[in-house]
Amino acid sequence: MADDPIIDRRAPTVVADGVHITYTVNGGHSAGRGAATAALARVLRRGGPAPAARRVHAVKGVSFVAYRGEAIGLIGSNGSGKSTLLKAVAGLQPVERGRIYTQGQPSLLGVNAALMNDLTGERNVILGGLAMGMSRAEVRERYDGIVDFSGINEKDDAISRPMRTYSSGMGARLRFSIAAAKSHDVLLIDEALATGDARFRRRSRRRIDELRAEAGTVFLVSHSNSTITETCERALWLEAGTLRMDGPADEVVAAYEEFTHTGAKERGK
Template sequence: MSSVSEVTQVPAAKRRDLAVRVEDVSLTYRTTFERVPTFKTALVRFGRGERAVKEVHAVQNVSFDVEHGTTVGIIGANGAGKSTLMRMLAGILPPSKGRIEVHGRVSTLLSLGVGFNPTLSGRENVVLGGLAGGLSRKEIQEKYEEIAAFAELDDFIDMPMRTYSSGMYQRLAFAVAVNMDPDILLIDEALSAGDAKFKQKAAAKMKEVVGTARTMFLVSHSAASIRDLCEEAIWLHKGKLMLRGPSADVNAAYNKFLKVGEDAFSLEDL
């Protein structure tokens, strides 16, 4: 069992078939809160509350390998650890324990507007997003028109992003993420706030990305999205990896779990 806590970014030139390797990874948060005092302890502590520390095991001993060209859906209830796992894959959160290897250029769309500076224009944020994704200014300039056209912001592209609606934020964030020519694309509930037209357009773009033999991780509560876009799926529950396999099989097992409840469920029932 590894005791190393590490996220390693491996250049694309050195990669082989492996896109991502996650080895015995855990992430534990330590949070403090004010415990409500009883009448007796309030008298002893002169009415002051007591500071308590709670550990939250967001991800627990998760391991898996994903090869390049694989599309993986991540499913589970709220609080299962899906978004935490994605942020670790992106290198935003270091694991408390274990090791993560990422082979190639990563592009992320993890939540609405993350990484954007609201005081800057959409155009300026496209440049920042491209530089953060490892592109040169020349490469960003070559891709700019494609990104702007996909986002459909018209004159708003030169206005400060603080003036944007949530839908405008999302369109630009998605356009930047999928047009960075990533080896690995990480998407967390990207389609949750878009209108029907944009959802169709975004789904078509993701299928195009998948069709170029790139690797994609998709977090979604939509079984249809996971089934249509992903070959494989990972089911997380309370930070633990419950099942990994073909997306249809994992979705079926998860739906069964939702129907019978945690107390009545056993992996032996799969």
């Protein structure tokens, strides 16, 4: 019998080469506010001049190489470009300049991942599994494990209710459970581990370790620095769209915390 192939864990899975990403925000200063506020602003200015569109340079010349078996955290202030960069790696956000090369098909998991609110959790597991590339047989085989992992059925038969009746935490746990039910060349996770209790976060971290052991690469965006240091061995720090630091997660997080602490002290003067 032939020997099992040796997995080269230093093989690149994602290469970002001088990436610049820009996009246009319509509505001037009302962009980014809540939907109700934006709607009110549109009513009040009816008949007036249309607000100017605003161009946002979200990612500025970012370069890095990710390798098989790595778990990489993305940290930075709000609006620093983390989620935008993740979408670009997934192929969902165009790059204006520079290039992104990927090995295999990246899969993006976020708290706003598209599941159908009017369908039951059960139907969403089936549709989500198919969307992640599983066959119907694989979805049937893994269905119970997905539901059990999510923990949403522990108090009642929530899996039989429409997704719109779920809390944000329940929805995020189900999304993660669907995505984590199969191996990925590159799995991109945007804040999905920030919801749920400590037990679910422990299960999630163990599953991320398993995905890495299966030769995948995991990217994790989180505002929880402890989640980054507990889950990832490497971190990228983005600030105002630029890559400030790339290195061991504990060192990058420490530098970022010093930066935010110093900034808070200066603002308090």
